[in-house]
Amino acid sequence: MTTTPATAVPVPAPPSRRRDLRDAPFLVAANGGRPERLPVWFMRQAGRSLPEYRELRADTAMLQACDTPSMIAEITMQPVRRHGVDAAILFSDIVVPLHAAGMGVEIVRGTGPVVEKPVRTMADVERMPQLLPTALRPVAEAIGMLLDELGETPLIGFAGAPFTLASYLVEGGPSRNHERTKAMMRAQPEVWHRLMSALADITITFLRVQVDAGVDAIQLFDSWAGALSEADYRRYALPYSARVLGAFEDAGIPRIHFGVGTGELLGAMAEAGADVVGVDWRVPLDEAGRRVERAVGGPRALQGNLDPAVLFADRDSIEAEVRRIAAEGRAAGGGHVFNLGHGVLPSTDPDVLSWLVELVHELPG
Numbered sequence: 001m002t003t004t005p006a007t008a009v010p011v012p013a014p015p016s017r018r019r020d021l022r023d024a025p026f027l028v029a030a031n032g033g034r035p036e037r038l039p040v041w042f043m044r045q046a047g048r049s050l051p052e053y054r055e056l057r058a059d060t061a062m063l064q065a066c067d068t069p070s071m072i073a074e075i076t077m078q079p080v081r082r083h084g085v086d087a088a089i090l091f092s093d094i095v096v097p098l099h100a101a102g103m104g105v106e107i108v109r110g111t112g113p114v115v116e117k118p119v120r121t122m123a124d125v126e127r128m129p130q131l132l133p134t135a136l137r138p139v140a141e142a143i144g145m146l147l148d149e150l151g152e153t154p155l156i157g158f159a160g161a162p163f164t165l166a167s168y169l170v171e172g173g174p175s176r177n178h179e180r181t182k183a184m185m186r187a188q189p190e191v192w193h194r195l196m197s198a199l200a201d202i203t204i205t206f207l208r209v210q211v212d213a214g215v216d217a218i219q220l221f222d223s224w225a226g227a228l229s230e231a232d233y234r235r236y237a238l239p240y241s242a243r244v245l246g247a248f249e250d251a252g253i254p255r256i257h258f259g260v261g262t263g264e265l266l267g268a269m270a271e272a273g274a275d276v277v278g279v280d281w282r283v284p285l286d287e288a289g290r291r292v293e294r295a296v297g298g299p300r301a302l303q304g305n306l307d308p309a310v311l312f313a314d315r316d317s318i319e320a321e322v323r324r325i326a327a328e329g330r331a332a333g334g335g336h337v338f339n340l341g342h343g344v345l346p347s348t349d350p351d352v353l354s355w356l357v358e359l360v361h362e363l364p365g
C-alpha cells in the first residue's frame with residue numbers, strides 16, 4: 001500500500017485499472033456473442049446462503065460491512081471461490097449511496113432497508129444531501145483490491161434504479177404495494193420528479209465511482225418496477241433510469257438492466273438503454289427476446305431466468321429447467337448469461353449452487 005501525502009492541490013482520479021477481459025465468457029455473452037461455454041453467475045450470490053458469509057458478518061452490521069474494504073472484497077470473493085461462477089458481483093447494497101450521502105438509513109436483519117425520516121414532501125426532497133464521490137472511498141478501495149484478487153473473473157458493479165430507491169425512501173422501508181410511492185407520483189408530481197432527479201444523480205455518482213475504479217460491467221436493479229403499468233413506468237420511472245444508463249453509454253462496459261415481474265416492461269427497459277436485459281422466470285427467454293427486439297429493433301443479450309425456488313426441487317427437475325432455459329436463451333438470438341430470475345433465496349443449499357454452475361458449464365453459450 002502506498003500512502004498519499006496531504007496536499008491542498010486537487011488530485012485527479014487515477015486512471016481506471018480496468019483489465020482487458022474481452023474473452024471472458026460472461027463479457028462475450030453480455031456483448032451479444034456466443035462464448036464456448038454458457039456463462040453463469042447468481043444475483044445475490046454474495047452473502048445470504050453461504051456459511052462463511054454468516055460467520056464473517058456475525059458481529060458486523062450490514063452497512064458497516066459495506067463500508068469496510070477488506071470485508072467487501074472478502075465477501076465478494078467467497079462465491080467465486082466456492083462456486084466458480086463466471087462473474088463476481090460487488091458486495092454492497094442499493095441503499096449504500098443513500099447512507100454515504102448522510103441520509104438516515106439502516107439495514108435491519110430479516111427486514112431490509114429502513115429509512116429514519118421518510119421523504120414525502122418537497123421540503124424533504126430539498127433537504128436531501130448530495131452524494132460526494134469521496135464518501136464512497138471504501139467502495140473504490142475494495143474494487144482496487146478485487147481487481148488484484150479476481151484474476152480473469154469479471155467484476156460487476158451495481159446500483160438500485162431511482163424508482164426502486166424512491167420506494168424505500170417514500171414508504172420508509174420494504175413495501176408490498178408501494179401505495180405511498182404511487183400516490184406521490186399522481187398527487188404530487190412535482191415532488192416525485194424532483195425526488196427521482198435527485199436519485200438519478202446519486203445513482204450516477206455511485207456507479208461512476210465503481211466504473212472509475214475498474215468494474216467490468218454494471219447492473220441497474222429496478223427490483224420493484226414490475227409494480228408499475230407500462231404507461232406509468234414510461235412516465236414516472238423510465239426517464240430517470242434512461243438518464244442513469246445513458247451516463248454510461250460510452251463507458252465501454254455492458255450495462256445490465258433488471259427488474260422482477262417486468263414481463264410487460266421488457267421492451268421499455270431495453271429502450272431505457274440496456275445492453276443486457278435481465279428477465280425473471282415468468283417469461284421464457286425466447287419470448288423475452290421477441291419483446292425486446294420489437295422495442296429496440298434488434299437483439300439484445302438476455303440474463304436469466306431460473307426460478308430461485310426450483311433449486312429446492314430434485315436434481316433431475318432442476319436439470320430439465322436448466323436445459324430448457326439454455327435452449328430458449330440460444331433461440332433468443334442475442335448473447336445469454338445464465339442466472340436466476342431473482343436473487344438466491346437465503347435457505348438455498350450452497351452445494352446445489354456449485355453443482356448448478358458445473359451443469360451450466362457443460363452447455364454451449
Ligand code: 1CP
Nearest residue numbers: 043044045046047048091092093094109112174221223343
Ligand atoms: O450478491 C450479493 O449479495 C451482492 C450484494 C447485494 C446486492 C446486489 C446485496 C447485499 N443487496 C443487493 C441489492 C439489493 N438490495 C436489491 C436489488 C436486488 C434484489 O432485488 O434482490 C434490493 C431490493 C435490496 C434491498 C435489500 N437489502 C433487501 C430487500 C428488502 C425488501 O424490500 O424485500 C434486503 C433484505 C437487504 C439487505 C441485504 N443486502 C445484501 C445482503 C447480503 C443483505 C442481507 C443482510 C443481512 O445479512 O442481514
